[in-house]
Amino acid sequence: MVSMTKARHSLGLVGLSPIECAKIATFIESEAEAAGCPWLVLHSDSCDALIVPADVEFSADPYQVLIRLVRFGGTPGEGLSITTPISARELMDVLKQAQELLGRQQKPAATGSLRVKMEDWGGMPANDRHDVPARDIPAGFGTTARHMTDGSAALKTDPYAVAAQITHPHAQPSAMATPQPVQQMPPQPAAHAGYGEAGEFSAAWDQIAVALYSIVQNSAPAVAEIRVENLDMIRIDFRFRAYNSRIPLEQVNTHGHRIAIRSTLVEAYRPPIVNLPGESLDKLFWFIGSQAFHGMAAPWLKPEERYRLRRWPNFTELNHAVADMRTAAAIGNCYLNAAELSSAAGITPEAATRTLNAYSLMGLLEIQANRSAPPVVFTPPPPEKSGGLFSKLRTKLGL
């Protein structure tokens, strides 16, 4: 077993200057883990805790802890605050207090600890850097990321165990491929790449997915690199919705137990970092989105909301199962939540959730505006004697 890490809470930096963001990120990178304050830093106002300048009018949601940044000449108000110049010690102290407050809060059962919302991301910078994990990084893996000074944010995490040598020869990156039951001894092949023993490996991908979602929602020109241990890196250029990788996606779980992502803002005129046309980013998002979150809803999806496809996924370039087509047909024609999608497409609730996660990461979903609209109740017609044309063709073509 090797040690893996994961963030416990998310920290949003709102309205801060790039230098302030960089300082906070650097301090968290170098100090937070040792201080017992693991945080995932995002440029979002929907995180568990937020650092917002004291002179900016801002109201946090009840579940959030607000930390005010008091600049020179400002007066600290009530509640948590830090002052400029920002010191590592003061930041760690206040984050510890925030952590305690969050620990005391009663969280809604249906939501996870990471919160990222879909709206109001327009002006936020996209310089996110997330290292997953931060411990036991061997020479040659992720070490450069620890010294980057690009003003980016970083993830620090707490100890997390994962099996080291699991192979997944039958990895099938389709949302329809239901993960195999957890096998402790001996390790068994899992249907999902990224779904390891006890599902731990997916935890690293959860945070990669959150980071990618954050970057995409920012809509800023950005590039990113995902480093997978012992493998070449995956290069992403969001401007061209393309990526390059010499790693077959199915192999990332076979070899990679430590993953790091680094993203940087780039000027629009800079040359691409991928060899164009490259692979479609949808392919990578489909893979990651359907593997992450252990079959639970992504943190930015809300159980009370219904979704519909804006366009079909481009299945000719995705590794898909035939059942994915029925699922797309269902959610392409009406607004559905995961349970309704499961019923309409005849798939498990977990498969429906994985599909929604993937579609949302790919940016294919729109949310039903009228939340009080009655749901579509599916009452499948009596089955034909030998099934519909779809089933018959499926059998005929051996799909």
Added chain:
Amino acid sequence: MAEHVILFAGPMGAGKTTAIESLSEIETIRTEANNTDRETADKDTTTVALDYGEITVGDEDKVRLYGVPGQRRFNFMWTILKERAVGLVLLVNNDAADPIQELADFLDEFGDLHEKGGVVVCVTRSDVATSPHIDQYAEKIREVLPGRMIPVFTADARNTDQMRTCLMSLIANIEMTAMIAASQERAA
């Protein structure tokens, strides 16, 4: 035996004949003549009547695949074939002068097939011309047929797997649309 007629339409050079050849389990019947319009599509021959292929499914079903000529002067054929069709595979070559407008024109002509059954759009030659992106096709479809969800895929008409994906998606969409309509009818 139940017959299911699927049309393959689109501008000249989009790959209709090739797509039918990729799917058909019989030797495709082709009606081609020398191409005199090299400016629109640089190929030796073009379909002047129709192409035909088929897939037999057991003893009960036959899927008939008809490729209609792309030039508008043959549109009398379109009307005849549309009446029998339950679905449409609309192929548009991405390297055309204005592929989005081509899409709009053909949807204008064949869009009513979506009400009868379903439509799927296959964007071919996207390896030759990388833009427009399929998002732009989807956007145009929303503009021309608001409220309708038509699958859009990039595809190589020579690739049997990809053409099967297009065909299966079309049929899945047709069946699902019918199921939703029936459910709503029963609920009303």
